[in-house]
Amino acid sequence: MSTSATLQPEGLPFWLDLHRPGYPSLDYDLSVDIVVIGAGISGLKLARCLSRYGLDVIVIEAGCVGDGASSRNQGCITYNVGSYGEFAKTHSRETARELWRLGMESHRCITEQIQEYEIECDYQVNGVFTFLRPDTPGWQDQLESFRTDCRLLREDGFDAKVLDAEEIQERSGSPFPVSAFAHLEAAQFHSGKFVTGLARGISNQDKVRIFENSRAQRIQRSGDTVKVQTAGGVITAERVFLATNALVPQFVPGLEYGLRAERGQVFVTEPLPERPCQGCCGGPLAWWREVVEADGRFRLLFGGGRGRDEPDSLFPQFTKDGDPHPLLDKEGFSPSAEHQHRLETQFAIFFPHLSGVRITHRWGGLQSFTCDDLPMIGEFDSSRRVHGIAGLSGKGNCFADVGAEYLAGRAAGVESDIEVRYGPLMEKMLRPGRDEANWDSWETTH
Numbered sequence: 001m002s003t004s005a006t007l008q009p010e011g012l013p014f015w016l017d018l019h020r021p022g023y024p025s026l027d028y029d030l031s032v033d034i035v036v037i038g039a040g041i042s043g044l045k046l047a048r049c050l051s052r053y054g055l056d057v058i059v060i061e062a063g064c065v066g067d068g069a070s071s072r073n074q075g076c077i078t079y080n081v082g083s084y085g086e087f088a089k090t091h092s093r094e095t096a097r098e099l100w101r102l103g104m105e106s107h108r109c110i111t112e113q114i115q116e117y118e119i120e121c122d123y124q125v126n127g128v129f130t131f132l133r134p135d136t137p138g139w140q141d142q143l144e145s146f147r148t149d150c151r152l153l154r155e156d157g158f159d160a161k162v163l164d165a166e167e168i169q170e171r172s173g174s175p176f177p178v179s180a181f182a183h184l185e186a187a188q189f190h191s192g193k194f195v196t197g198l199a200r201g202i203s204n205q206d207k208v209r210i211f212e213n214s215r216a217q218r219i220q221r222s223g224d225t226v227k228v229q230t231a232g233g234v235i236t237a238e239r240v241f242l243a244t245n246a247l248v249p250q251f252v253p254g255l256e257y258g259l260r261a262e263r264g265q266v267f268v269t270e271p272l273p274e275r276p277c278q279g280c281c282g283g284p285l286a287w288w289r290e291v292v293e294a295d296g297r298f299r300l301l302f303g304g305g306r307g308r309d310e311p312d313s314l315f316p317q318f319t320k321d322g323d324p325h326p327l328l329d330k331e332g333f334s335p336s337a338e339h340q341h342r343l344e345t346q347f348a349i350f351f352p353h354l355s356g357v358r359i360t361h362r363w364g365g366l367q368s369f370t371c372d373d374l375p376m377i378g379e380f381d382s383s384r385r386v387h388g389i390a391g392l393s394g395k396g397n398c399f400a401d402v403g404a405e406y407l408a409g410r411a412a413g414v415e416s417d418i419e420v421r422y423g424p425l426m427e428k429m430l431r432p433g434r435d436e437a438n439w440d441s442w443e444t445t446h
């Protein structure tokens with residue numbers, strides 16, 4: 001191992017190594033228009049949009065704001081959903097174009113929130129670079145596909161560029177990649193500062209209350225209302241919005257085959273003498289970005305180290321008795337020695353010149369992936385009036401905002417701008433329970 005490890009046993013993400021404002025826990029019964037379960041970006045954005053329609057909203061969070069994937073990620077804002085050309089072939093050029101535009105809408109919403117709530121979250125448009133590595137067999141074919149994607153995107157009026165070896169090596173700070181697909185309008189931010197800033201901004205609004213350490217235990221229909229039970233009290237609401245990410249099947253088992261719980265792992269270096277790269281880079285088995293420090297120095301955040309079906313990264317939802325699987329909560333958010341070692345092996349390939357740097361933070365993050373890599377946004381269970389956003393498939397910053405705008409409008413009985421422009425697309429491509437989202441060989445019990 002080239003790096004010197006100080007594994008933090010609790011796996012504190014670098015993004016959460018800051019002062020976080022606290023919120024009370026729920027210790028009484030109450031009635032409200034809407035209850036949102038989960039205070040990550042999806043839940044908070046839902047609360048923001050719902051309250052703008054005048055609805056009273058309660059957000060309940062099992063731990064603290066941002067404890068989930070929202071503060072455990074790479075923090076890049078991109079709307080790349082795989083190969084544009086392939087997507088256009090499988091669906092249609094029009095669908096590919098609309099989906100890209102939908103991602104742009106989400107990016108616009110994020111910048112709007114940053115401005116409105118004055119969130120200082122180191123937002124920067126530094127680009128996202130999908131690179132090719134020379135040790136991947138057939139990387140030249142992939143380069144051809146990048147060129148096609150780039151041509152099609154540009155024809156459709158979007159920004160895209162293919163970088164040669166010299167360009168990507170300069171951007172990525174690594175001598176290893178041989179080429180890259182560049183999305184130069186993509187951005188990045190400090191995920192922890194963003195999600196905590198969003199919560200602060202939303203909680204200042206009259207219509208929203210946030211409760212921490214208030215885990216939802218049960219959702220039950222009761223006449224014309226829905227009751228959500230927590231250890232401290234029961235909330236009676238007209239509707240429930242689930243924003244619990246990989247844990248959605250715990251409440252809606254019918255979605256379990258389409259929402260695969262996968263753990264990613266990450267580490268962050270100590271501050272480095274020189275800026276390590278510029279922008280978010282990602283490719284097979286490795287991704288990274290720079291993180292700016294208050295004193296102007298930079299760290300390197302590095303993740304990856306797993307193939308898509310890596311067994312030690314997949315988590316079952318239920319025990320054979322049908323109970324929530326304890327591994328999900330216990331290990332889903334922790335770093336493991338084996339995976340961290342794989343990360344270090346990749347790090348040594350890409351950053352041989354950083355051999356020996358100290359790693360200060362290591363963590364794991366659980367998220368949910370659908371088989372078609374597109375989220376589920378809509379009605380999860382009509383009988384209990386449960387709606388939600390899940391299966392963001394590594395692209396929460398691309399879809400959570402438009403999902404929240406769309407669902408909030410529907411809850412309020414108002415046709416939102418997003419629904420007018422993208423309703424048919426969302427109904428067709430992002431519908432919860434669609435067959436295309438289901439994994440064939442995914443063991444949900446263990």
Ligand SMILES: Cc1cc2nc3c(=O)[nH]c(=O)nc-3n(C[C@H](O)[C@H](O)[C@H](O)COP(=O)(O)OP(=O)(O)OC[C@H]3O[C@@H](n4cnc5c(N)ncnc54)[C@H](O)[C@@H]3O)c2cc1C
Pocket residue numbers: 037038039040041042043060061062063064065066067068069070071072073074075076077078214215216217243244245246247263264265266303364365366367389390392393394395396397398400
């Ligand atoms: C390693 C990694 C890298 C990623 N990189 C990127 C990236 O660069 N760009 C990008 O767009 N996306 C990325 N993602 C994905 C992105 O982080 C997620 O899509 C997004 O954060 C999901 O937000 P969420 O609010 O839906 O879920 P979470 O942030 O996971 O929030 C769910 C919340 O629900 C709470 N909860 C769960 N059960 C209950 C309950 N019973 N009662 C109350 N609360 C409950 C949890 O405690 C949690 O706070 C990455 C994810 C990971 C793990």
